[in-house]
Amino acid sequence: MANFATWMTFMEFPKRLAELRKSQRLTQQFLADAIGINVSQLKRYEAGTSQPTLDVLRKLAVSLSVSADLLLFDEHERDPDKELKLQFEAVSHMPPDEKKIIQALLEGMIAKHQTKQMVGGFIN
DSSP, X not given: OHHHHHHHTTSOHHHHHHHHHHHTTOOHHHHHHHHTSOHHHHHHHXXXXXXXXXXXXXXXXXXXXXXXXXXXXXXXXXXXXXXXXHHHHHXXXXXXXXXXXXXXHHHHHHHHHHHHHHHHHHHO
């Protein structure tokens, strides 16, 4: 499955959904029934003419036994910037108490940045 999962990450959502369904030998009707939607709606998802709600995405992931990330994101789309990867790797080897301190610092900086963006949006 690892090779299949890697291959799947290079597709966009409609293609990934269809390939996952087919790889498990499920019909569109069966999957639609399993997640509680009309088969025509599932066909629209696979054709890329409609996007599922978060609830439907969750049901799809559960029914297909995959993570929602596999359905939604390209392979390295959620990875940290290259400049930060080495730092994050170094942090992962630190003792738990030091990790907590770094996590708190990051959360503070993220909150500061988000606040600055929100305030800037009101001013502009």
